[in-house]
Amino acid sequence: MTAPENGVRQFTVAADDDGVRLDRWFKRHLPQVGFATISRWARTGQIRVDGARAKPEDRLATGQVLRVPPGGAALPAPDRQRRELTEEQRAEAAAMLITRTDAALVLNKPPGLATQGGTGMRQHVDGLLDAYADDGAPRPRLVHRLDKDTSGVLLVARTPGSAAFFSKRFSGRSARKIYWALVIGVPEVSEGFIDAPISKQPGTGGEKMHVDEEGGQASRTRYRVVDRAGNRAAWVELQPLTGRTHQLRVHMAAIGHPIVGDGKYGGPAAFLTGAVSRKMHLHARRLIIDAPGGGKLDVTADLPEHFAASMTYLGFDEGDSRAEPQAPPPERSRDEKKQAARAHAKQYRKARRGERRGRGAAADKPSAKGPRR
Known part of the structure; x- marks a missing residue:
């Protein structure tokens, strides 16, 4: 940046800001300048790009020179205010790191660690991101989330520009994600799609989701059974084709095969x-996503200790998985979606009736020790 004596400043657009809207550039670099001021400056010709008048919605290109009038002096960006971390926290952050590029950090999030803070949530990934920030560089930013008890690949952007780039890939669903799960029982169909809309379950304060055929958001999951442990459990690969809250957990429970350990959606049977x-x-076993500047970022995360131990106990071999993302199927009509959702709900209710009968029979069965007196 240069600042002539009259207070007018000139900024050279950096590569990380290539393609960003002018008003977004201000939000990144001069956040104290409000949109009304930006609009007034643009309307009166006080903002110039390479000498030409510019509008708030105009997009900038690397190397362009931006002229900004006096006012709204640059302040230290909030994300440069570093949080002091303990040696233990820095070691925890280092242990999560899988790989680092100019644009991203890829972490293997352990189970039990939240992605972001919340009420009563003091330990979370977002609170450890200062451990990865270089001196003078922006603070890394989260661009997607994993549930607290879900482990695996978590991508973090290193700059504002890469954060915008990756966020578009996640929201546009071009990022391909493969999850591994152990589920109760074995799905009758070894490979297929679950197409069941999801919404917040009333009365849970938004903490729990459920299949909602009428008012839910479209939700689609591809699944494949990799191996089975008799009829007791199955190892499945899951590919979410939409990104709804708790989608994989809700969908597997909805077809009568809740994820092992997911008491929230599977109850005691999980x-x-x-x-x-x-x-x-x-x-979250694998993530494949476009990288800024071209190419792909393709990362795999090792299983956490408890998951690997369960795989061994049940006789599953990690080498049996191909973990390859598949192309999504053609979009179905509204009537087809409703019909599929009803079929899944019917299958789920049938499975739950079987559980209740089993528990009732066990309760009626006389004890070997005879009745208590």
């Missing part, structure tokens, strides 16, 4: 006896 951990067995 837990296995023996050496299988009671933790959630859902892991």
Whole structure:
């Protein structure tokens, strides 16, 4: 930046701001200048790009020179105010890092660690991001989330420009994600799609989702059974084709095969006896996403200890998975979606009736010790 004596400043557009709207550039670099001021400056010709008048919606290009009138002096960006971390927190951050590029950090989030803070949530990934920030560089930014009890690949953008780039890929659904899960029982169809709309479940304060055929948001998941442990459990690959809250957990429970350890959606039936951990067995195994400047970022995350131990106990071999993302199927009509959702709901109710009968029979069965007196 240069600042002549009259207070007019000149900024050279950096590569990270290539393609950004003029008003967004101000939000990044001069956040204290309001939109009304930007509009007035543009309307009166006080903002210039390479000497020409510019509008707030105009997009900037690398190397262009932006002229800004006096007022709204640059302040330290909020994301440069570093949080002091303990040695233990820095070690925790270092242990999560899978790979680092100029644009991104890719982490392997452990189960039990929240992605972002919330009420009563003091430990989270967002609180550890200062451990990855270089001196003078922007603070890394989250661009997507994993549930607290879900482990695996989590991408973090290193600059504002890469954050915008990756966010578009996630919202545009061009990012391909593969999850591994252990589920209760074995789906009758070994490979297919779950197409069931999801919405917040009334009375839960938005903390729980459910299949909602009438008012839910379109939600689609591809699944494939990789292996089975008799009829007790199955190892499945899951590919979310939409990004709804708790989508994979809701969809697997809706077809009668809740994820092992997911008591929220599977109830007591979601837990296995023996050496299988009671933790959630859902892991973001692989992420494939476009990288700024071209090419692909393709990253795989190792299983957490409890998941790997359960795989071994159930006789599953990680090498049996091809973990390849598949192209989404053609979009179905509204009537076809409703019909599929009803079929899934019917299958789920049928499975739950079987559970209740089983519990009732067990309760009626006389004890070997005879009745208590």
